[in-house]
Amino acid sequence: MRTTPRLIPFVLLVVTLVLGPAGAALLYAFAHLGQRPPEALPAAVVVLLGVLLATPTAFMRRQLPATPRVAAIGLGALGAIATALVLGAILGDGSAAPAPGLVPAGASGAALAGLASSALALALSSGLLALRGERTNLVAGASVFVVCTVLANFTLDSFVPLGDFFLVNVGTLFFGITFTQRDRLHRFGRPLVYRLIAIAGLANVVAALALGTPLRYVAVSFLAIVVAETANTEVYHRLLRFRWLARVAGSNAVAAPLDTILFTTLAFAGAPFATLQWMTQVIVTDVLVKYAASMVAAITILSRPEWVPRAPGEADPRPGPS
Numbered sequence: 001m002r003t004t005p006r007l008i009p010f011v012l013l014v015v016t017l018v019l020g021p022a023g024a025a026l027l028y029a030f031a032h033l034g035q036r037p038p039e040a041l042p043a044a045v046v047v048l049l050g051v052l053l054a055t056p057t058a059f060m061r062r063q064l065p066a067t068p069r070v071a072a073i074g075l076g077a078l079g080a081i082a083t084a085l086v087l088g089a090i091l092g093d094g095s096a097a098p099a100p101g102l103v104p105a106g107a108s109g110a111a112l113a114g115l116a117s118s119a120l121a122l123a124l125s126s127g128l129l130a131l132r133g134e135r136t137n138l139v140a141g142a143s144v145f146v147v148c149t150v151l152a153n154f155t156l157d158s159f160v161p162l163g164d165f166f167l168v169n170v171g172t173l174f175f176g177i178t179f180t181q182r183d184r185l186h187r188f189g190r191p192l193v194y195r196l197i198a199i200a201g202l203a204n205v206v207a208a209l210a211l212g213t214p215l216r217y218v219a220v221s222f223l224a225i226v227v228a229e230t231a232n233t234e235v236y237h238r239l240l241r242f243r244w245l246a247r248v249a250g251s252n253a254v255a256a257p258l259d260t261i262l263f264t265t266l267a268f269a270g271a272p273f274a275t276l277q278w279m280t281q282v283i284v285t286d287v288l289v290k291y292a293a294s295m296v297a298a299i300t301i302l303s304r305p306e307w308v309p310r311a312p313g314e315a316d317p318r319p320g321p322s
Helices: 003-031 043-063 066-091 106-130 135-154 171-188 190-210 215-237 244-268 276-302
Strands: 159-162 166-169
Touching: 003 043, 003 066, 003 106, 003 135, 043 066, 043 106, 043 135, 066 106, 106 135, 135 171, 135 190, 135 215, 166 171, 166 276, 171 190, 171 215, 171 276, 190 215, 215 244, 244 276
Parallel strands: none
Antiparallel strands: 159 166
16 A cells, blocks of 8 residues: 555656756757857756755655665666666767867757766765754745746847747746745745845846846846846735745746836836747736646645645644635
8 A cells, every 4th residue: 555655756756867857958959049049058057956856855865764765766877877878869969079178069968967966965964964854844945935036037138939829938937937936935934035036136147147148138037037026025925825836826927027017117128039929928928828837836736735835823734624
């Protein structure tokens, strides 16, 4: 009867480790949809991907007894290597010269570099598991929040058309996660959330400058993060008497449109491609995708009662009738 509960974290741990090379190759592909496609995936992005994957890796490791845990890590490592080799063979473009960031050029180079992301995720997950009590949840949640904001801005000028109207900014997918991840951190208090918002804003400025992002994008990104995250925080705290899903839905209903309208208009207004129709497509699509991504993340959290943050005065975080 215990097989199925243990099978889920086993499979997810394997998948998470495989996401290192797969995710690196995908980020490289997304970056090439932007206006300044890089020759190679920046080494900083490889590191950030490893930090992002460390949290789910730690959680899945914690759910497994020693023997299945070792087996899952071994299988995941083999899967990551196989994925990197297969992607390297499929995506190989004959240019694997070392780039300035020490990452081989091309999509195949990104896939191979993703092995370092998987290894880093495994190492950092050990550090997270070594923490005691709520420190594990605090450090894990904070790292996901900050890293997702940085990765979102790495792909801020990459767009994927969907049908005749919708135009998805790739960074939107990451920002949908940040909204809900930050909502989970509210249980540690409003002052901490504001410190994390400041850290995320500064981290984006540093990362953007290091990656050569235009100063206009840097300034607008910082402003959008601070304004939208502050609005989300204040709305969330005014909804503490409601259940988790209502808090997330209400706060994100304010933050998602605010962040999208502020960033899109200030970052792209005046650009040759940024017509009124183009900006309308981007804003409508981004709001819908951000909100949908945040709600999917919230519902996923709701499916596991121990993941649901408690509001002040709540004795039990388990979902129930509203």
